[in-house]
Amino acid sequence: MAEGLRERKKAETRRALSSAALRLADRHGPEGVTVEAIAEAAGVSPRTFFNYFASKDDAIVGLGPAHSSNLLHGLLTRPADEPPLDALLAAVHSVLDGLEASAGDWRVRHGLLQRYPALAARYASRFAEVERGLAEEIARRTRLDPDLDTYPGLVVSAALGATRVAITAWQAREDRGDLGDVIEEAFDQLAAGLDLDRVPTLASAPTGP
Amino acid sequence: MAEGLRERKKAETRRALSSAALRLADRHGPEGVTVEAIAEAAGVSPRTFFNYFASKDDAIVGLGPAHSSNLLHGLLTRPADEPPLDALLAAVHSVLDGLEASAGDWRVRHGLLQRYPALAARYASRFAEVERGLAEEIARRTRLDPDLDTYPGLVVSAALGATRVAITAWQAREDRGDLGDVIEEAFDQLAAGLDLDRVPTLASAPTGP
DNA sequence: TACAAAGTTGCATCGTCTGCAAGTTTGGGC
DNA sequence: GCCCAAACTTGCAGACGATGCAACTTTGTA
Numbered sequence: 001m002a003e004g005l006r007e008r009k010k011a012e013t014r015r016a017l018s019s020a021a022l023r024l025a026d027r028h029g030p031e032g033v034t035v036e037a038i039a040e041a042a043g044v045s046p047r048t049f050f051n052y053f054a055s056k057d058d059a060i061v062g063l064g065p066a067h068s069s070n071l072l073h074g075l076l077t078r079p080a081d082e083p084p085l086d087a088l089l090a091a092v093h094s095v096l097d098g099l100e101a102s103a104g105d106w107r108v109r110h111g112l113l114q115r116y117p118a119l120a121a122r123y124a125s126r127f128a129e130v131e132r133g134l135a136e137e138i139a140r141r142t143r144l145d146p147d148l149d150t151y152p153g154l155v156v157s158a159a160l161g162a163t164r165v166a167i168t169a170w171q172a173r174e175d176r177g178d179l180g181d182v183i184e185e186a187f188d189q190l191a192a193g194l195d196l197d198r199v200p201t202l203a204s205a206p207t208g209p
Numbered sequence: 210m211a212e213g214l215r216e217r218k219k220a221e222t223r224r225a226l227s228s229a230a231l232r233l234a235d236r237h238g239p240e241g242v243t244v245e246a247i248a249e250a251a252g253v254s255p256r257t258f259f260n261y262f263a264s265k266d267d268a269i270v271g272l273g274p275a276h277s278s279n280l281l282h283g284l285l286t287r288p289a290d291e292p293p294l295d296a297l298l299a300a301v302h303s304v305l306d307g308l309e310a311s312a313g314d315w316r317v318r319h320g321l322l323q324r325y326p327a328l329a330a331r332y333a334s335r336f337a338e339v340e341r342g343l344a345e346e347i348a349r350r351t352r353l354d355p356d357l358d359t360y361p362g363l364v365v366s367a368a369l370g371a372t373r374v375a376i377t378a379w380q381a382r383e384d385r386g387d388l389g390d391v392i393e394e395a396f397d398q399l400a401a402g403l404d405l406d407r408v409p410t411l412a413s414a415p416t417g418p
Numbered sequence: 419t420a421c422a423a424a425g426t427t428g429c430a431t432c433g434t435c436t437g438c439a440a441g442t443t444t445g446g447g448c
Numbered sequence: 449g450c451c452c453a454a455a456c457t458t459g460c461a462g463a464c465g466a467t468g469c470a471a472c473t474t475t476g477t478a
Contacts, residue, residue: 009444010456034433045458050435085403117334125330142405147381150395153374155403161366165359172356186359193402194294194364196351215424215475243464254427259466 014052016042019105021059026108030060030116057122061109069130070095075137084138088159089187093180110171131156162186223261225251228314230268235317239269239325266331270318278339279304284346293347293361297368298396302389319380340365371395 020041024033035056039046053059074091082090113120134156139146146152166183170176192198229250233242244265248255262268283300291299322329343365348355355361375392379385401407 035435036433047458047460048456051456054435056434084405117337120337121330121334124333125326128326128329148378150371150374150378150391151398151403151405153377154371154395154398157370157374158367158399158403161370162359162363165362165366168362169357169359182359186363189360189363190367190399191402191404193400194360194367195400196293196360218475219425244466245464256427256429257425260425263466265465 013042013044013048017044017049017052018059018062021053021056022062022105022108022112025060026112030057030112030119055122057119060112061119061123062105063123063126069133070098071130072133072137075134080141084142084155085159085187085191087141088134088138088155089184092159092163092183096180096183110167114168114171127160131160134160158190159187162190222251222253222257226253226258226261227268227271230262230265231271231314231317231321234269235321239266239321239328264331266328269321270328270332271314272332272335278342279307280339281342281346284343289350293351293364294368294396294400296350297343297347297364298393301368301372301392305389305392319376323377323380336369340369343369367399368396371399 017038021033021038024037024041027033033056035049036046038056038059039049042049049059053063071091074094075087077094078087078090113123131153135152136146138144138155139149139152142151144151163183163186166186167179170179170182226247230242230247233246233250242265244258245255247265247268248258251258258268262272280300283303284296286303287296287299322332340362344361345355347353347364348358348361351360353360372392372395375395376388379388379391
């Protein structure tokens with residue numbers, strides 16, 4: 001049997017804990033919710049909580065132990081001779097598609113990350129590992145050294161920063177166009193060397209109608 | 210009296226605490242040192258520690274309450290019509306010059322930040338405010354909206370990322386050239402649109418002699 | 419010298435997180 | 449069906465971080 005009762009129960013508990021943590025944190029703020037409350041809402045003991053998540057913050061942002069990066073996986077499936085920036089954009093896009101599924105939680109989570117910098121920090125530290133992995137793959141493709149050369153780390157840092165900025169801007173906009181488009185636009189600006197005169201299109205008119 | 214005994218004592222205690230925290234964390238790791246140990250090394254009670262720093266991590270990374278950004282100050286002194294990327298590079302340079310002073314602590318601190326991502330996260334969250342301030346200034350200069358447009362956040366994110374990557378690469382190199390040069394090189398790569406074919410110069414030959 | 423403001427300290431307390439030693443449940447061989 | 453071993457849950461005890469409160473001490477000043 002590929003999927004025993006055990007596995008399903010575990011997955012369900014994890015989901016319940018993460019979901020409860022997210023919901024409660026959204027309502028009362030991360031500091032306003034205790035592990036005890038989360039465990040109770042999920043129907044397990046406080047001690048069990050720590051069998052699933054290493055910290056309260058991890059549960060809120062929904063990061064399991066081996067959050068094996070979809071981003072890196074996406075990059076690995078791109079052709080090796082593709083320009084790094086293009087490959088990274090494609091990887092981001094592929095992750096985005098997979099994300100549409102649990103869009104509700106994701107929306108709430110990103111809102112929390114913006115409202116509470118401490119949470120974002122926790123998230124970022126997990127993200128640093130991903131960044132490292134991506135940089136190594138880029139270094140391999142460009143035959144550079146991931147430690148000594150700046151290019152691999154630079155491309156990855158710029159790409160992820162662009163993604164982050166794009167998501168934030170997209171969330172701030174009322175109209176809500178396509179997130180993929182906003183991200184693509186940001187990458188175009190990177191490719192244009194961040195030269196204001198050569199930037200393809202700017203999102204909004206200065207201000208007002 | 211502009212500088213009473215009170216002020217001097219406070220400053221000294223703060224320095225002693227931060228210094229002890231840094232030194233102990235470097236030796237035993239951030240988790241391996243307790244607030245009690247730091248306080249004892251600095252000759253104050255554990256309770257007093259929290260009159261100076263909001264958390265253990267803050268003491269280690271040496272962040273006081275009002276870490277008013279030199280970076281933003283550096284940016285504000287640049288001409289308003291300077292291209293954003295150039296202005297940011299200049300701002301980074303100006304901060305770097307001021308940093309030479311306490312170079313010893315700074316070196317150790319950056320090493321710690323690299324070894325312990327959790328610390329880096331704490332640092333980054335403080336840094337987020339700085340990033341926000343820089344983006345707002347860039348938005349003002351470019352007559353864009355800091356929330357709705359991606360450009361301001363994008364430039365700042367890319368610039369700070371480039372700085373971070375450059376510092377890391379510089380630390381990894383044995384020969385230790387000029388840090389300013391490495392940073393400048395990274396900014397050049399940004400200005401070249403991260404196009405591998407147009408990147409000015411690459412730091413190292415592929416690998417080996 | 420006396421007094422007020424500022425700073426330090428101990429104490430009590432809450433919450434996070436970990437190790438350990440039970441119990442309880444599940445899956446699989448027989 | 450029965451039983452065992454592995455996996456999972458739970459309670460308990462305890463270390464540590466962090467905060468509020470109420471003395472107590474030091475510093476600056478009248």
